[in-house]
Amino acid sequence: MTDLFTKVTPELKRRLRHERLFQWMGRSAIFIAIAFLLVMVGTIASMGVGALRQTHIELSVFLDPQELDTARLYDADYGRLVKKALRARFTEVKKRQDKRKLYNLISSQAEFTLRDLVVSRPSLIGQTVKVWFTASDDVDMLIKGNISSSTGNTQRRIDRRETRWINDLIAADQLESRFNSRFFWSGDSREPELAGILSAFAGSAFSLLVCFGLSFPVGIFAAIYLEEFAPKNRWSAFIEVNINNLAAVPSIVFGLLGLAVFLNTFGLPRSSPLVGGMVLALMTLPTIIIASRAALRAVPPSIREAALGIGASRIQTVFHHVAPLALPGMLTGAIVGMARALGETAPLLMIGMVAFVADVPNSIFEPATALPVQIFLWADSPERAFLEKTSAAIIVLLCFLVVMNLSAIILRRKFEKRY
Template structure:
C-alpha cells in the first residue's frame, strides 16, 4: 500500500484531464476576449492618431496697409491677401482654372487665422510676413495617408499640378505637421481639417450632468422606497415587473417618449442638453433602481433589526445604516447606467440632438450635440478627412468612459464599509 497516494488510477487520470481541459478552455476564452479588445482599441488608435496631427503650409504674405483699415482691422479682405500670396509663390500659374486649383491647397477658412493674428498684433501691417496656414483636407490626407501618385500624376483628389506644387513647397520647407489643437478647441465644421470635438464634448458633459442630477436622486429614492417601505403585495410585484421590463426597452422608444412629451407637450427647447439629459435619465432610471435594490438587499437584515430594535424609525434605519452600506453598490449601478447613457445615440436623434452644431453650448438650454451623435455624423461624411476624425472622437468617448469609471471606483472605495 505504499503507492496509495502516488498511483494514478485511470479514473483519477480522467478527472485530472478534465480539469486541465477546462482550464485551457478558460484561458482560450479570456485570450479571445482580450484579443478582440486589443484589436478594437488598436485599430481605433491607429486610425485616430492621424487626427492629432495637422498639415500646415507657409506663405509670404504682404500685409498691404491700403487694404487694411486700421480702425476696423477685421473687415479687410484677408482671403484676397492669402490668394495674392499663393499667386506670388507660384508666379507661373496664370490660367484661371489653375489658380482655382492653387487656392484649393489651403483650407477655405485659412484667412481667419491671418485675421486673428493681425487683430492681436496690428503692428504687422505694412510688413511682409511668413504665415503658416492650415492646409485643405485633401492636402492633409496626401501627406498623412501616404497616397501614391498614379501614372497620370494624380494622387487621390489632387491632380498632377497640385502634386507638383506641393512637392515644390515641401522642398522649400514650407510644409510642416503640427499638433492639432483645433481638434480639441473648436466645434464641428463642414471642412474636415477644421472640425473639432469641443462642442460635442461640452454637449455630452452637460447632457450627462442633467441625466445624473435627475436619475441619481430619483433612482435611489425609488429603490429605497420600494425595497424598505412598500409592503410586498400584488402592487409591488406589478411595479417590480414593470421596472424590469423598462430596463429592457430599446432606447429609441425613450427618444420617442421625449419627443412626444418633453418637446411637444411641455414645449422644452429642441436639441438641448436639458431634454437630452431628461430622456437619458428616463432610460437610466430602471438600471439604477434595479442595481440599487439589489445593493440594499445585500445589506444583512441583522443591521436593520439592530436599528429597529433600539427604537430607530424606518427612515432613520435606512439613512443611518442601510443606505450608507449600500452606497457603493448604488454608485456602481449609477455609473453603469450613466455609461450606457454616454454611448447612446438613438434617443438623442429623436429629440433633435443630431443637428450640425458649430458653437460650443454653455447652458443646458442651447442647442447641442453629443459625442456618439458626432461620431455618427462624421462616420456618415464622404470626405476622407472625417475617417480619422471619427476614430479620434471614439478615442475621446472611450477616455470619457474610463474617466467616469475611475471616479466610480474612487467613490466606491471611499464609501466601502465592512458589514
C-alpha cells in the same frame, strides 16, 4: 507505504481531465475576448492617431495698406491678401483653373487667421509678415500618405502639379506638421481640417450631468422605498415587474416619449442637452433602481437589527446605516447606466440632437450634439480626412468612458466599508 496518495484510478483520471479541460476552455475564452478587444482598440488607435497632427503652410503675406482700412479692419477682404500671397509664392501659375487649385492648398480658415492677426496687431500693416496657415484637408491627407499616387492623375484629389508645389514648400521649410489642438478646442465643421470634437463632448457631458442629476436621486429613493418600506404585496410585485420590463425597452422608444412629452407637450428647447439628459435619465432609471435594490438587499440584516434594536426609527436605520453601506453598489449601478447612456444615439435622434452643431454649447439649453452622434455624422461624411477624425472621436468617447468608470471605482473604494 501504500500507494494511497499516488494511485490514479480511471475515475480520478476522468475527473482530472475534466478539470484541465475546463481550465483550458476558460483561458481560451479570456484569450479570445482580449484578442478582440486589442484588435478593436488597436485599429481605432492606429486610424485615429493621425487626427492628432495637422499640416500647416507658411506664407509671406504683404499687408497692403490700400486693402486695409484702419477704421474697418474687421471687414477687410483678407481672402484676397491670402490669394495674393499664394500667387506671389508660385509666380509660374497663370491659368484660372490652376489658380483655383493653388488656392485649395490653404484652408478656408486662412482669411480669419490673418484677420485675427491684423486686428490684434494693426502696427503690422504695410509690412510683409510670415504667417502659418492651416493646410487644406487634401494637402494634409497627401502628407499623411493617404492619397495613393497609383490613382490616375485626373482622378486624384491632389494631382501631379499640386504635388510638385507641395514638395516645393517642403523643400523651402514652409510646410510642417503640428499638434492639432483645434481638434480638441473647436466644434464641428464642414471642412475636415477645421472640425473639432468639443461641441459634441460638451453636449455629451451636459446631457450626462442632467441624466445623473435626475436619475440618481430618483433611482435610489425609489429603490430605498421599494426595498425598505413598501409592503410586499401584489402592487409592489406589479411595480417590480414593470421596472424590470422598462430596463429592456429599446431606447428609441424613450426618444419617442421625449419627443411627444418633453418637446411637444412641455415645449422644452429642441436639440438641447436638457431634453437629451431627461430622455437618457428615463432610460437609465430602471438600471439604477435594479442595481440599487440589489445593493440594499446585500446589506446584512444584522445591521438593520442592530440599529432597530437600540431604538432607531426605520428612516434612521436606512439613512444612517443601510444606505451608506449600499452606496458603493448604487454608484456602480448608476455608472453602468450612465456608460450606456453615453453611447446611446437612438433616443437623441428623436429629440433633434442629431444635428450639425458648430458652436460649443455653454449651457444645457443650447443646441448640442453628442459624441456617438458626432461619430456617426463624421463616419457618414465623404471626405477622406473625416476617417481619421471618426476614429479620433471614438478614442475620445472611450477615454470619457474610462474616466467615468475609473471615478466610479475610486468613489466605491472611498465609500466601501467592511461589515
